Amino acid sequence: MSWFTGPPSWGELERVLNGKPRRAGMPLTDPPIDGGDSPAFSRKRGVYLPPDLPLDQRADSHVPYAELHAHSGYSFLDGASTPEELVEEAVRLGLRAIALTDHDGLYGVVRFAEAAKELDMRTVFGAELSLGAHPESIARTDEPDPPGPHLLVLARGTEGYRRLSRRLAAAHLAGGEKGKPRYDYDALTEAAGGHWHILTGCRKGHVRQALSEGGPEAAAEALADLVDRFGCDRVSIELTHHGHPLDDERNAALAELAPRFGVKVVATTAAHFAEPSRRRLAMALGAIRARHSLDEAAGWLAPLGGSHLRSGAEMARLFSHRPEVVTAAAELAEQCAFGLELIAPQLPPFDVPDGHTEDSWLRHLAMTGARERYGPPERAPRAYAQIEHELEVIARLQFPGYFLVVHDITRFCRENGILCQGRGSAANSAVCYALGVTAVDPVANELLFERFLSPERDGPPDIDIDIESDLREKVIQYVYDRYGRDYAAQVANVITYRGRSAVRDMARALGFSQGQQDAWSKQISRWNGLADSPDVEDIPEQVIELALQVSNMPRHMGIHSGGMVICDRPIADVCPVEWARMENRSVLQWDKDDCAAIGLVKFDLLGLGMLSALHYAVDLVAEHKGIEVDLAKLDLSEPAVYGMLQRADSVGVFQVESRAQMATLPRLKPRIFYDLVVEVALIRPGPIQGGSVHPYIRRRNGLDPVTYEHPSMEPALRKTLGVPLFQEQLMQLAVDCAGFTAAEADQLRRAMGSKRSTERMRRLRGRFYDGMRERHGITGEVADRIYEKLEAFANFGFPESHALSFASLVFYSSWFKLHHPAAFCAALLRAQPMGFYSPQSLVADARRHGVTVHGPDVNASLAHATLENQGLEVRLGLGSVRHIGDELAERLVDERNTRGPFASLLDLTARIQLSVPQTEALATAGALGCFSITRREALWAAGAAATQRPDRLPGVGSSSHIPALPGMSELELAAADVWATGISPDSYPTQFLREYLDALGVTPADKLLDIPDGTRVLIAGAVTHRQRPGTAGGVTFLNLEDETGMVNVLCTPGVWARHRRVAQTAPAMLIRGQLQNATGAVTVVAERIGRIQLAVGARSRDFR
Template sequence: MRSGAEQAEVFARYPGAVTRAALLGVECAFDLNLVAPDLPPFPVPAGHDEMSFLRELTWAGAATRYGHREDYPKAYAQLDHELDAIEKLGFPGYFLVVWDIVRFCRDANILCQGRGSTANSAVCYALEICHADPVKWGLLFERFLAPERDGPPDIDIDIESDRREEAIQYVYDKHGRFHAAQVANVITYRAPSAIRDAAKALGFSPGQQDAYSKIVNRWAGVKTTSEEAAGEIPAEILELADALEDFPRHLGIHSGGMVISREPVSEVVPVEWVRMPGRSVLQWDKDDCAAVGLVKFDLLGLGMLSALHYMIDLIAEYHGETVDIGKLDLADPAVYDMLCAADAIGVFQVESRAQLATLPRLRPRKFYDLVVEVALIRPGPIQGGSVHPYIARRRGEETWRHKHPFLARSLDRTLGVPLFQEQVMQMAVDVASFTPAEADLLRRAMGAKRSSAKMRKLAKRFFDGAAANGVDRDTAVSVFEQIHAFSGYGFPEAHSMSFALLVYASAHLKYYWPAAFCAGLLRAQPMGFYSPQSLVADARRHGVIVREPDINASLIHATLEPEPESTGGQAIRLGLAAIRNVGDNAADAIVAERQANGPYISIGELTERVRLKKPAIEALATAGAFTSLGPERRQALWAAGAAAATRPEHLPGLVPGLDAPALPGMTRFEVTAADLWATGISPGTHPVEYFRTWLTERGAISAAQLGQAEDGARVWIGGAVTHRQRPATAGGITFFNLEDETGMANVLVSPGLFHRSRRVLLASNALLIRGIAQVTEGTCTLVADQVQPLDLQGLVSKSRDFR
């Protein structure tokens, strides 16, 4: 054991690691003489060192991105500045490693792009790590990399989710298994898991454990739950769960973090193999790795990149057209018209309830409006009171002027409302003559918890600089307070630009290729805000025909089929892998056998040619995959069970008789129920449609009619619950999305109504709600005052609940 003094020194040097290790009951044994591990040398061509090779790559990329030096001197001056800073700080190897990963992805036809402050760098733009030009948009490099930085820059790479593993394995192969590993993530107890495990430890049955965990208000802690659900959960469970909450439960794998070191990683931190083949993981999280200087790279999976790739491939295969999302016309008015109408279900980053409510008010008409839209509906701007002033100014409803003309350069493009961290830095540069590096120091000092001395020094520097520029004291104080207030929640403008490119790309594909758009999203599931059922319902509203899975027509995943009457001349054919109990492997076997030896002529022949388990065969029948072979679904289900029970390997030499007896056919209602059980999607209709007459008789209107209601009218509406949200910024208000055959409706539930109707609101998959319609600025919200459970007889799936 270490002495008390030694343990104190360890704790001082590695507070995060020691704290987590102690919580996990692990004895700390750090080497006090440990030197921060460096990256292994990057292999460069003969005649180069890392820096010269980085310069060569940058100039080659700049020629493509910017043209010749004389064509764009401002860009080349910026590149010179950045390369000098990279060389001075000793980070060329870091940039080369990231460039190499991106190069691998590009060569392997894997979509990827840099995110976060990475897009502030013209070098990263020239190296094709990022795709938004920071010189064109006047972004500050020092937000990304400043001379005072105490570690390598933070370059996050978004990679299409379904192929991220290829990039991870490339890193292992490139740098060696002993020199690379993934970062751990310490999973802590939240209220539902704490209550479940507490009930388990106290001997309650699995059914009781599950029931108690579902009572929990997932947006609040155990203490709040004990107040809201008094008497519903035994007190001893709540007491133990309260002690467990926020305590480490187990180690997971970080969403994208990988470390690479010159020394074997296991000589720095314990490493273990994980269940997934070919992966190893550290036993420390990202904070602990940073404390000892391990260099981390974030290779993050982004589902929308996978979906975009699938969409592009479908368009090329079925329409014969090549779509390059990097060369789209970013000023297409038709695309912006669609977004202004809040027609954005499935569109990256702007599909949430709050974003859909903002789009008609913001009315984006150019690319930078999308940059603002991405950043505006975030906790920071909402808490900072930036949303309503910006929208009012955008709509011409509020007159404004800068506090000082020096603020025009930084705040003109956001109408005087600071939204981005780079703007805060630019304010300090313009008002007080800060260097960009000093401005980044100010930004970081304002966000730090223990920087009072540094803040006093920088504040004096700010006021002295402002005075030297002729800015009066009151104005300088006002600007400094604005910078200080904003610093806690600022959003990197570069990050917003990177995401805005994907917003536009996905919106473009939704408008021009709605069938391919929906099929791509279906294949990339799970991802995004909406369930496959909601995505398909939206596609149908756009004229897309959606067809059930078919044993002789479907591929593994959703694909397109000719349909002259549908939008874009295509219909969607659902894939076999999406059927319950089937999955990718069985679907692949079915399709491969069909493509090799021809279509299937009967259910019995399928079971002879492909080895399938009984649940898979029966699920295929339930999903309607055998309808094209002749039998109605109920007959197909009978035959599927018989085929599974009498296959040759079960009863050698016996030829099965699969003719079903006379059975009644399924009604449309039963077909929809079967579809939802088998795939979670009802391709031909929405479940609520069956109850429209009943709803109308009770005075309920549709979601589409809600948008046409008179402001202030009290109305009823019924539908399936697709989402529940209680944002931390909403003051206890819970937002519900109800969906019917005509669209979606926003419902606002007050804390009081939520408390009174808590069980109904949390447990019901469909609701009948009365409330006051708030119709304004192209948006409509129903402010609920009464709720009732709506029994759709099992025709809806579980909602998606978010914080």
């Protein structure tokens, strides 16, 4: 394995970790990474790697020119190239500088700046402001051509940037909702202060618009207003040439205005894409923005034929009568250009008690917590020594404020009864453990602090806090209140075009019908790319061509799952803030990678559904069974819990409920808590494709001996039986084998995982080999094998600290499933959406464990699922009923608690205003059965009851007479339940086909373990999941469920291709295949797939 080629391939990983020799000519290519939920896998977009731009492909740049007006994909449907592509093309064309001027924001400036820095291109930052024609501004996607002028602003240096960012934020917040900025033109004038440069802009600019509508004099008035507001030395007339017949005439009229007002004239391309090949995509995006087809939008879409970047020489030819306007653009860019790194912010000072500094206050809190965790220093000298060491490093790196903020957030959670825990490498820190941020003792577990924080670190540590998802909003609002909305904001998430959305939107742009758009998009699987995919057959070539071009382009901005930034200055000085669609949430215009690149300190407040479920379970057991459960005092060695897991009885259990985990549990046979730690880490891309799973399981079960390449590896690998699983082990191996310090070991880990650390990697590799030779005399093949194992796991190893944090939740959830299955089921239903399984599957599993589940009832249900009969039975909540929702369900329950049960359907509708669809949904769900009427009778009466209210005249509405109607059959009741709530409480769809399936010879799921391994079987069931991990080599996994249990089905690429349409879309299947159950876990390797029809609906959850 070569050490300078970046991450190894999966095949190379497996070869190294199994000690196999390299095959001759084995390629060294990057792996198709799919990190799943592994925190070891970086979901960052990574550092920008510039393309190779040979000199002979670069345009002649003898004419100085800079592009001052360019839109990227971050103009959201008004730009057809990424910021990086604009920079790359600017370099190829030999431009002196390039500006990014996206609409109403600075969304793409960090990516733009990163690419420009790598390619040595000067940058100008600006924005095109949509001023609007009236105070109630219109979103740019609400009308084909929104009214009102645009103002193109270029920032002159960092102060200009700060002022522009602030005004953008003010406009977005003043607009009151996402996508509708409202600018105060006078405030813009005042804000400029000589730090902006204004271009007259494109056809929507004040001057161009006035020229088109009122002629030269109107244009002169508009220019006079700009000059009066911003000064003649801060305004330039912008000329563009897109090949339109009137371009020359318009440019001449505009240029003639310049001497009258003492302003300069510059040429731009007003670029909306980098290269001419993106023209049609730009037109298609414009049509999508206006919600029209290209043909319908042809009348108003601006001509974009020439809206691509051009070289100085080409611009000089276009403006041959005014060559000075081309060079003037380069001169203006020189005045405005600066690097974005100059705006780097810091954390705000933390408010500490009088007499303390941040350092001393952190020390006080850590030592106070240490006495609670460890007792007095003489009882735990190692722990206190570790805390002292960590505090010294934290102080040296000037990070105490960061730890104080995290402690403050977790303190708020504890004081407000909100379950939370720090995750990831933060659990390597004894200070975090003492502060109560994490629940894992790093000293007892021998975790390396330097995996979390080392003296050489160039940025703040990364502490993720898991918070119970249903209460996370309280924590987010606390951060806003504590630090001020001007100084705190959530991080954005860029929603990009993927296969289905790309096909749908491009088909719409090309004028295909809604039905055709939906049909084509649905046949694209979530796993295949569009290029050379079998999914694209029958889709017109022009749709696929545009869809390929738009893939991975920004579609819109969302909110990151948990990232918040806190800043020492108003955040709007660094990045504009705007309203999110969620109520009372303000969000940055940058994503987490942008924030990290600039230096904004991010805190991840992540919602974890299992923490909510555990909280609900504790409360339900206390309320209905009178048992107080303290999670921290559970016996982590209880054999019955491990026995349940060894049977793969883990539906609903945190982290070990997936089909891969269920297949591994009977093989691993967890017996102690550390087995759960390993189980969490084992089913991850690195161990799976690196070949660690089978060797570890065989060693754990005594089938293979535990061996090491060299005795010096034993201390690091002893816990995992000589098989490397954790990133901390990589670092410990460097310490033990080569004499590295822990900080040096972390440098090695980082360098191995980086494609840009070639020179540093060369030095560290030499140091590692020297250390092995000097300390232990390790040389030759043994040295190579040790180093290769380290390199193999550098990218994909899992942090042991993270696995320890999650293993606790595995045990807690398993304990509740074993001892309180009804409470566990109700808790999971309350915490939805979460986990791997649908509520239908969770209820079916609970029934198989002896739990009785009742449907919703207006006189018995709460808003959410609850318990009955001393906590042994589950009652579904009213909020689960279609059209009802949480708010109305709470009102129903409050009314019942205040004024007593509802006496009749008319009493219900008199006291609670319900629409006809809401009343009918309650009737369909059986929630009106307490009134001694059948579901059909309730449905008949629902319309009349909903329209007979006190505010209406008697007799107005439907007839309230209920005729005698027959009851529903069991099948009809199940179908009604699933339609109304998504759950059939006392049945499963396949049971109504059991007689037919038995006649076909179908084996029920619960009988498959009794059949000899290798037997060909016929199985059937509803599809609960389809999953194709990126690590599986094209294999797709299906999960079928019948009334008796679940079956994992493996589909090879060939089988999937032969049955693709059925396999991809059928809600229920009949599958013939070969049974594999020798290890105690059932898998059927599919050979033939067919469709079966269920009278009761079922929907699958499809995962990567």
